[in-house]
Amino acid sequence: MNLNLGMTHLRCIVAIADHESFTAAASALGMVQSSLSRSVAEAERRLDVTLFERTTRRVVVTPDGVAVTQYARKMVQDFDEGLAQIGRFVTGDRGTVSVACLPSLAATFLPAYVVQFRRDYPDVLLEIRDGLRQEALTDLLTGTVDMALVSAPTTEPGLVHRTLTTDSFHCAFAAGHPFDGRERIEWAELAGEPFIAFGSQSSIAGPVARALDDADVRTGPVMHAQNVGAVAGLVAAGLGVTAVPQLVLPMMEFAGLRHAPLSPTVERTISLVRVEGRHETASVKNFVRCLTG
Structure with a gap:
């Protein structure tokens, strides 16, 4: 038995079960009815069960169809939620941003920007590591943090700064x-x-x-x-x-x-320091934009 069903098969099964109509299900999915019918027929062939009984008036979900639809619905929901989470990460609406900075900046300069960033991106985890200047730069170079806020420009190779x-x-x-x-x-x-x-x-x-x-x-x-x-x-x-x-x-x-x-x-x-050429996530880029206006 080949149980290799794709998301299209599962979406078609759920839509037909919900609408009890091939025409309505195809319309809801934005598909032509012939494509929907082929997908369901392929799913039934691979599962070796009958999911729906077609009559002249309506579509009846079989007992096997009820059970399969239950699992298919959960798989579709989990898949869509996963895609949504990936999309939020790619746009920077989810993720983590870590910043090393001087204690004085963590206490006085940074909070206003953190408030703004948390308002715009409430699901991004923001980590602040306060410490001495060299500690902040070391954390940046070793990849412990994404960026550093320090006083005075740095001349260390591989680092770029912005006032x-x-x-x-x-x-x-x-x-x-x-x-x-x-x-x-x-x-x-x-x-x-x-x-x-x-x-x-x-x-x-x-x-x-x-x-x-x-x-x-x-x-x-x-x-x-x-x-x-x-x-x-x-x-x-x-x-x-x-x-x-x-x-x-x-x-x-x-x-x-x-x-x-x-x-x-x-x-x-007061400078924002980053590693030249290092890949930055969308969340990190969003926080940089927040700091630099």
């Missing part, structure tokens, strides 16, 4: 500090000030060090801390001032710090 925005630096200090109430602070005014600096692995440390060098500023005693919370707490305790990008300031609000823009303006560049 998304810039982020200017502010001086943050404890309430009651002599800087309190100022609308702008010169980098030169940090000379001699006790300073809370981010650790060397932080993406903030490099731009701040270069800005101080450019201003020929030597701060007072320097204390290092690795994360935003620790820096904010030390500054709030009156142990020193610090320089942070504007996007980091919301993460320091818990400490009740004051802040003002630093002059001359120093900016860090």
Whole structure:
């Protein structure tokens, strides 16, 4: 017995069972009636059973036809659902997008884009991995994530970047500090000030060090801390001032710090980094479009 039935056979069987008419079933399927009849006859031959009894007035589904139709209906529904899911993946309506980014970007820059993307593509799983800049780039290069959001362009071979925005630096200090109430602070005014600096692995440390060098500023005693919370707490305790990008300031609000823009303006560049030539799914491309507008 050859049970090699295709979807066309199964769709014809279900349609005839539903409509109890070859003419109505053919119309529902958009087929000519002769093609429908040939498909059903072929299915009956391969199954070696009679599925339908034809009379001059109507089509009667046989007991074998009832049983076969039950299975055929489920197979057609599963097949159509599978095709729909494939279609949603191809268009980017389903899938997974993974992003590595700096903690400050995950907390302040990225959420608005995530909200927009989730509204447009609610069935796409979005994974955010926050970490230091080099960790993000390593995850990107090893294929752990689809893209990375970091500060400053990268010159690593095989990576391409696109600038998304810039982020200017502010001086943050404890309430009651002599800087309190100022609308702008010169980098030169940090000379001699006790300073809370981010650790060397932080993406903030490099731009701040270069800005101080450019201003020929030597701060007072320097204390290092690795994360935003620790820096904010030390500054709030009156142990020193610090320089942070504007996007980091919301993460320091818990400490009740004051802040003002630093002059001359120093900016860090926020870049979207991807692997050159790497295949990207439709979901990933949709998220890139969301970020880049």
